[in-house]
Amino acid sequence: MLSTLARASAKPSSPLTQSLRPSFVRTAVPKSTRIAAFHATQRQQILPPLPQTIEGTANDPTPVPTPEPVHGSYHWSFERIVSAGLIPLTIAPFAAGSLNPVTDSILCALLVIHSHIGFESCIVDYFPVKRIPLARKVAMWALRIGTLTLGVALYSFETNDVGITEAVTRIWHA
Amino acid sequence: MASQRVFQLGLQRAAAPSFAKLQPAGRMVQRRLAATQSVNSAEGHEILAKQRLQRPVSPHLTIYKPQITWTASSFNRITGVALSGSLYLFGFAYLAAPTLGWHLETPSLVAAVASWPVAVKIAAKATVALPFFFHSLNGFRHLAWDLGIGFTNKVVIQTGWTVVGLTVATTLYYTLLG
Structure with a gap:
């Protein structure tokens, strides 16, 4: 009765019919074919796997670095404090026109740290x-050198020029 | 699987023996005949290495449906890299300027920008303003998430589109009026 019902309501090849049938009646579609049906698009991989090398024995656990708050929670909080500190320093020039030299220098310092951390996470990811x-x-050392150079450049800009918020304001209204 | 089932049936029978429901154990038991062979550790490594190559690899990003949740996140990083990258490049150029004879002091830059046609000015302002406002406004979302606020899928979608809307509004305002 069940099989009659299934035959009447659905196509014989539909998944419903397949599951309603007793297991010995189910069509013997090879598993690979069933999986391949889901892969209609071309196989595109970002990074194909490298030749695999096994370090140690086959069943070693994944190495877990020793917990270190300086690289963990302190670093995480530091990043967030820098980001949160940028909020008032970014809003203030929109309200006041530009920042005074001291506040402007603090903004520069926070921008340097924020940028360095951002680039660092990009390098770690990619x-x-x-x-x-x-x-x-090479990328990490280039970043370190670049950040130091930027620090020197911004120090020079802050001491010899008008400061970045004032500079942006003037250029924006040029 | 089969052995688990047999175990469960055994438990059921032990808990509530009923002769009416009694099934012969042989019905559920499958026999699988498998040949084993011992290999040395070098061969074992080789088999394992070959097997690991069969593991699934993340497919390309284009298979995912574009959604505000993850596109906003990637755009956050792209705009951040663009903004910081410009700052770094300007810093390098500013340091190199005296040696190369460039003029990157504020008065020279102001004079240079003032000489541009209006269309170029608007395009340049929009190019700077869009990533700046997006990254700044989206930063609020990230900091809120770090405090555990607004982390449901619905709120993430809502705040995502809010940031997109505010970005467009502020960019247009500061490009054309500000």
């Missing part, structure tokens, strides 16, 4: 040590 160790090292 240059995995396991895949491209040399590029990772």
Whole structure:
């Protein structure tokens, strides 16, 4: 009766019919074919897997770094404090026109730290040590040198020029 | 699977023996004949390495439906990199300017920008303002999430579109009027 019902209501190949049938009547579609049906698009992978190397024995647990608040929670909180500190310093020039030299320098310092942390997380995300160790090292050192250079440049700009908020205001209304 | 089922049936029978429902155990038991062979550790590693290559790899981003949740997040990073990248490049150029004979002091920049046609000025302002306002406004969302606020899917979608709307409004205002 069940099979009659299934035959009348659905196509014989539909998943419903398949599940209503007793297991010995189900069509023997190979598993690979059933999975392949879901993959209608071209197979595109961001990064194909490298040749696999097994370090240690086959069943070693994943190495877990020792918990270190300086690299963990303190670092996380520091990032957020810097980001939150940028909020008033970003809104103030819109309200007041520009910032005084001291506040402007604080804004510069926070921007340098915020940018450095941002670029650092991009490098960590896109240059995995396991895949491209040399590029990772080069990128990190380039970032460190770049951030220091930017610090020097902004110090020079703050001391010799009008400060970034005033400069942006003037250029914006040029 | 089969052994688990047999175990469960056994438990059921032990808990409530009923001869009417009694099924012969042989009905549920499957016999699987498998040959095993021992391999040395080098061969084992080779098999494992080959097997690991069969593991699934994340597919390309284009298979995902574009949604405000993740597109806003990627746009946050893209705008951040663009803004900070411009700041870094300006810093490098400012330091190199005396050596290369460029003029990047504020008065020279103001004079240069003042000489541009209006359309170019508007385009340049919009190019700077859009990433700046998006990244700044989206920053509020990220800080709120870090405090555990607004973390449901519905609120994330709502605040996402709010940020998009506010970005467009502030960008238009500061590009055309401010």
